[in-house]
Amino acid sequence: MSNGRAPDRSRRSERSRQAILEATRALISEVGYRKVSIEAIATRAGVGKQTIYRWWPSKGAVIFDAFLALSDAGGEGGLALPDTGDLEADLKLVMRATVAEFADPAFEKPIRALNAEIVNDPDLAAQYREQLARPVDDAKRARLRSAQRAGQLAADADLDLVLEVLYAPLFQRWLHRTGPLNAEYADSLVDITLKAFRP
Amino acid sequence: MSNGRAPDRSRRSERSRQAILEATRALISEVGYRKVSIEAIATRAGVGKQTIYRWWPSKGAVIFDAFLALSDAGGEGGLALPDTGDLEADLKLVMRATVAEFADPAFEKPIRALNAEIVNDPDLAAQYREQLARPVDDAKRARLRSAQRAGQLAADADLDLVLEVLYAPLFQRWLHRTGPLNAEYADSLVDITLKAFRP
Amino acid sequence: MSNGRAPDRSRRSERSRQAILEATRALISEVGYRKVSIEAIATRAGVGKQTIYRWWPSKGAVIFDAFLALSDAGGEGGLALPDTGDLEADLKLVMRATVAEFADPAFEKPIRALNAEIVNDPDLAAQYREQLARPVDDAKRARLRSAQRAGQLAADADLDLVLEVLYAPLFQRWLHRTGPLNAEYADSLVDITLKAFRP
Amino acid sequence: MSNGRAPDRSRRSERSRQAILEATRALISEVGYRKVSIEAIATRAGVGKQTIYRWWPSKGAVIFDAFLALSDAGGEGGLALPDTGDLEADLKLVMRATVAEFADPAFEKPIRALNAEIVNDPDLAAQYREQLARPVDDAKRARLRSAQRAGQLAADADLDLVLEVLYAPLFQRWLHRTGPLNAEYADSLVDITLKAFRP
């Protein structure tokens, strides 16, 4: 009865898909999130609008996929954090890298665009948690569990809470632009977190 | 020289201003942020579109003002947190209230709408910091200073950092919907924070 | 170089075109020229405004086309005036019909609307001359040439001038409402013209 | 009962009246009839909009007055046509002057603007007949009556008709831009008219 038949994935043009994601990325960087339109993406990608609507349910979804493609361009599989045995040093390394990433103008615009979509779209938020945040968080949790085994972290610490204490201040400061993002700040967060969750 | 002459504030219609803010609030709650349009606000408020454009530079600014009017409807002056001498009890009280507020559907939509605007609009973010966040943060900092004097908090603790560790996890969890917001969570954050910053 | 790509004529929706012209005609008759707006035409025709702007450059052009469709609804081809051999009788017949047409309220409003546009729009005036006036004038000139051959009109008479003397007084009287339009007046104009241009 | 008290003519500011008419004239010449707005006139004249609405019922009326002021700037009283005794010569003189006037770009725009208003506004048309056309036509009729007395024109000729045959072709040709306006054309119209109405 439903006319809304699902498109046949096997016939999908990989060429068009790539062109769309590439165009989306370029447009977000160039003109900013506000001015990115499906129309502009289609034109830039040399693609019919219908080709976008056929495969993505919303503009947010396209942006999300564009961002996803950008993120895991490197490697899918065994994402892992350094584990030298020195938790403090390892975390500071990672946090400094994160701070630098957030400060990088090339990354900033897309991440802001994505967050603007996520705030008001629960589905997209779920997708974000599953596909973007989870792999990274899993890696972080693995490193923390290793620290717990080494007695550097309270054995009963709620690792999700540890991650939140570690990352949320940074995220909020970046989102609301309430303060500078630099290496000292990264180090402070690690120090505080370790103090809060030490055995 | 400039033709863009500034509107005469003294002639401004308070009646229209109120109607616009009220209509904005109602629309955000009813139809959601995405579907709030200047056109809809004007119609609902019984106001010409130009009256909105005359006094606000962007849709975000209207939403911000609507939210501002909602927030400080209660009281302008001496916003203060409870100070019973027991920092832990006082903070848990406040944090539980904050958690409840975030969970209240009536508050949720406008706050999300506002955050969506803030993410991509630095000016609006600054306005948010100054007019909405600052007064509240000042009150919180005052309570924390009192705790420092009472020896319940490290004397050299960076109070901005304390606030971030206390609130940012809650904020992030709410924004990204990564976990439940309840009294236990509120208490955990207080416990963690006090442990991290105790003398 | 120009982004303003020309619309593809072959894809044009005939259905929309007809609806627009019909709505225009109806609106002119009902509410009067002054209140005919693109917006109203679009709504009435159940059409997007863009569809009008895509195919017509100005409101005047739409009105013109609506009028054109009305005029040659009858027949394209062999428009011809009666030729009984009696020039005076034939012209009086035609002039009386013309007078009646101008006096018909159903015709009056659209013609006035069209003239209001023509006065200040040279392009539209040219279009009027070519597409509306010319076919009719050609038929008239043919009849006059026949009369010249029959010796009822000076052989060297400037036929354009004859037409002007015959019709312009009627047109001006109608446009400025300077006097009554009736059969007597029509006859007078024929008498005068024949006297002025007799061999 | 009515609050709409009539304005007190005696208190009217002549300075504002002049400024408005001057601004109207200037705007019609500069930006064209289409873009002349009450708002623009008020701004240009350094006058409040209400001052215009207080004294004129419509944009057409302002344009009419501006044109009126332009026309009879020269002289109010005994407008009279030359009467040398030679009707043909006198008429050709007048008609050539009229042709020149219509061809003058400085006159053309305002006259077109005025006609655009008149076409759809019967009140304005009446005002036009009474205040602009009548004085001139009276003078012309006086000259024609003199010619009748001199036996140069049929004694029973309808002078209004004579005027129409003389002027309407010129007017129509100018309005619809159907042909050149020059001295030869002026002469032709006089010749034709005299032939049509000779005794």
Next chain:
DNA sequence: GAGTAAACGAGACGGTACGTCAGGTCTTTCC
């Protein structure tokens, strides 16, 4: 001269329409 009433400039107001842009749907044409 002081008092006052009306016209004045200014411009905010509720509106209508403008002409443009983008959203998402539908149709046509090609491959």
Next chain:
DNA sequence: GGAAAGACCTGACGTACCGTCTCGTTTACTC
């Protein structure tokens, strides 16, 4: 049958003016 192209309807954008309605501020006429 997917994909490009693009016309279509919808609806919001931000601007220009409409005609009305206060605001203070001249201006000019009473008293």
